[in-house]
Amino acid sequence: MLEFLTSSVRCQKTTCLASVCTTVEMEDRPGIGELGHDALGIDEDHGFEKTVRNMVTSTFPAGPKTRAAVVYSSHRCQELRDKPVHSGRVLYLCPGKPIIDVLVSVHVNGFRIAPRDVSDTIGVGGIFSWSPFFLVEKHTGTSSFWAVFKLAALRFEGEEGFYFAVTGPEARSARERWVQTISKLLRQLIASLFPAHTIAVQPLPGVRSTSTRIMAGYLLRCRDNDISELIYSELHAYICGEAHLRHYKDELCQDELDSIRLTDRTVVSTRKGCYCSVFGVDEYLFCARTEEEKDLWLRAVSNIKVKLMFHAPDPTGPDLDIIRESVFQSSSALGPIPSEPPMLPVIPRVPPLAVAGDVHQLEPMEDTF
Numbered sequence: 001m002l003e004f005l006t007s008s009v010r011c012q013k014t015t016c017l018a019s020v021c022t023t024v025e026m027e028d029r030p031g032i033g034e035l036g037h038d039a040l041g042i043d044e045d046h047g048f049e050k051t052v053r054n055m056v057t058s059t060f061p062a063g064p065k066t067r068a069a070v071v072y073s074s075h076r077c078q079e080l081r082d083k084p085v086h087s088g089r090v091l092y093l094c095p096g097k098p099i100i101d102v103l104v105s106v107h108v109n110g111f112r113i114a115p116r117d118v119s120d121t122i123g124v125g126g127i128f129s130w131s132p133f134f135l136v137e138k139h140t141g142t143s144s145f146w147a148v149f150k151l152a153a154l155r156f157e158g159e160e161g162f163y164f165a166v167t168g169p170e171a172r173s174a175r176e177r178w179v180q181t182i183s184k185l186l187r188q189l190i191a192s193l194f195p196a197h198t199i200a201v202q203p204l205p206g207v208r209s210t211s212t213r214i215m216a217g218y219l220l221r222c223r224d225n226d227i228s229e230l231i232y233s234e235l236h237a238y239i240c241g242e243a244h245l246r247h248y249k250d251e252l253c254q255d256e257l258d259s260i261r262l263t264d265r266t267v268v269s270t271r272k273g274c275y276c277s278v279f280g281v282d283e284y285l286f287c288a289r290t291e292e293e294k295d296l297w298l299r300a301v302s303n304i305k306v307k308l309m310f311h312a313p314d315p316t317g318p319d320l321d322i323i324r325e326s327v328f329q330s331s332s333a334l335g336p337i338p339s340e341p342p343m344l345p346v347i348p349r350v351p352p353l354a355v356a357g358d359v360h361q362l363e364p365m366e367d368t369f
Helices: 002-027 049-060 170-191 290-310 319-333
Strands: 070-074 085-095 099-105 111-116 126-129 134-139 146-155 159-169 213-223 227-236 241-250 257-261 268-270 279-282 282-286
Touching: 085 170, 099 170, 134 170, 146 170, 159 170, 213 290, 213 319, 227 290, 241 290, 257 290, 268 290, 279 290, 290 319
Parallel strands: none
Antiparallel strands: 070 227, 085 099, 085 159, 099 111, 111 126, 134 146, 146 159, 213 227, 213 282, 227 241, 241 257, 268 279, 279 282
């Protein structure tokens, strides 16, 4: 009788193990292959349950990770880091208010405006963080004792400008030092927010949506509340009187975020700053990694618009090859760009909501052995 029970238990264990093996093979998971005694790690000396537990925890591969677009914050209340890179006394030209004598200190992640005499101003001054959508401009003037420059923060809801004037016999050279220092900081900040990558022109194998790609690369998109979103943008050729600028989470081009329709009425814009890598497509603001890459994007989008304006025929396969080769030659001339750690804080991604579990209590299984 004892031998009969032992034989029955072994038979049921073998049947259960065979069922597990069959399920694994039907799912066709990589790395499993043909499951044998050794491949499953079966340990006859330590029991069937431990064998199955080891098999599940050590053999099955990890599930896929959720990929999301990186979002940076440049909120104006952030603290300034390190010592000032440049500081000095300038005149603050605030619209609607009298000219104010202030002290301005420039840091790697922002700048501070402090009035020299607190009694002269109300509501002037504070700490302001750099963002990739900042630019610096020089204003021309006839006086050699008065040199004005402007800091402009381009935001989704509008532009915020800061006007400063340097006075004295060396006003122009002093303004040049301010402008060059700020331009260098903005260049470093913007480059740090991009991953190492090159401008792509060829479609991705197996991804049909990229078949009409002309150029693709990472861009920063301006959002509200001083937020910059790192997206992978892909410019497509003109077909049937329109083109598209598609945006993805990354270079795999699997998850499309949205798309901008380009027509002969699309507005393409930029700003002429001492250093400005920002450009606009209709109401959207983008920031390229460098000024040279901005010019490449502007030239490509503008060429598409010209083709649409003159009702050019849809490009053929050889035409697309010529366009891609032209973009490739231009992007290759830019040279490598080093990648540094981001100089702006990353906003943590909110995890997606989990699927609701079972609401009914299952009856416990009875142990028949």
